[in-house]
Amino acid sequence: QVQLVDSGGRLVKPGESLRLTCAASGFRFSDYYMSWIRQAPGKGLEWVSSISGSGSTKYYVDSVRGRFTVSRDNAKNSLYLQINSLRGEDTAIYYCAKGWGERRFDYWGQGSLVTVSS
Amino acid sequence: DIQMTQSPSSLSASVGDRVTITCQASQGISNYLNWYQHKPGKAPKLLIYDASYLEAGVPSRFSGSGSGTFFTLTISGLQPEDIATYYCQQFDTLYSFGQGTKLEIK
Numbered sequence: 309q310v311q312l313v314d315s316g317g318r319l320v321k322p323g324e325s326l327r328l329t330c331a332a333s334g335f336r337f338s339d340y341y342m343s344w345i346r347q348a349p350g351k352g353l354e355w356v357s358s359i360s361g362s363g364s365t366k367y368y369v370d371s372v373r374g375r376f377t378v379s380r381d382n383a384k385n386s387l388y389l390q391i392n393s394l395r396g397e398d399t400a401i402y403y404c405a406k407g408w409g410e411r412r413f414d415y416w417g418q419g420s421l422v423t424v425s426s
Numbered sequence: 427d428i429q430m431t432q433s434p435s436s437l438s439a440s441v442g443d444r445v446t447i448t449c450q451a452s453q454g455i456s457n458y459l460n461w462y463q464h465k466p467g468k469a470p471k472l473l474i475y476d477a478s479y480l481e482a483g484v485p486s487r488f489s490g491s492g493s494g495t496f497f498t499l500t501i502s503g504l505q506p507e508d509i510a511t512y513y514c515q516q517f518d519t520l521y522s523f524g525q526g527t528k529l530e531i532k
Contacts, residue, residue, distance in 0.1 A: 353462070353470065353513050355521040367520055403469065411517050412460045414481070416469035
């Protein structure tokens with residue numbers, strides 16, 4: 309069955325960098341779009357970034373473009389989110405999600421908590 | 427950017443009630459609309475895709491309708507396990523979510 313395991317979240321200081329990882333299993337990873345979605349404390353869900361199965365196409369929400377980089381290693385069935393110049397407003401639970409095409413997020417990881425605080 | 431507005435923001439209903447949540451898009455999005463259920467500490471779960479299609483394994487008391495700019499999620503016969511926050515999400519232009527509707531039991 310499909311399984312997505314998020315990891316890498318921790319307490320970091322403003323301005324630092326962090327890489328989140330999503331380990332996927334139970335499906336042919338390279339065939340599917342993958343995405344990152346976050347939820348800040350007390351807030352709703354916010355789509356952050358998506359990447360095509362080959363990794364050649366990437367999308368970002370405007371608020372993170374230039375600081376966040378999505379990537380994947382299909383040989384390792386892994387999705388990554390590199391976050392640079394972290395800010396307080398980046399504090400959130402970050403979920404990876406499997407795409408059904410570019411249309412919907414049909415499976416989600418359990419989330420990884422990133423806390424940005426001095 | 428396409429803005430998604432859900433109503434109400436919170437809702438209290440009794441077991442067995444029919445519950446309706448609405449979602450309005452800032453521009454027409456055809457049927458490019460999905461609904462998710464999110465319980466605290468859990469991964470969000472896809473309920474409805476393409477506005478009206480029930481995801482496999484989701485109870486038939488959940489249904490969705492709408493097209494263009496106005497959409498609804500209906501729960502026919504609320505159950506205690508339906509307590510959650512519900513989100514709509516458009517995929518016409520990239521992706522965006524509504525602000526969520528928190529559903530509680532009276």
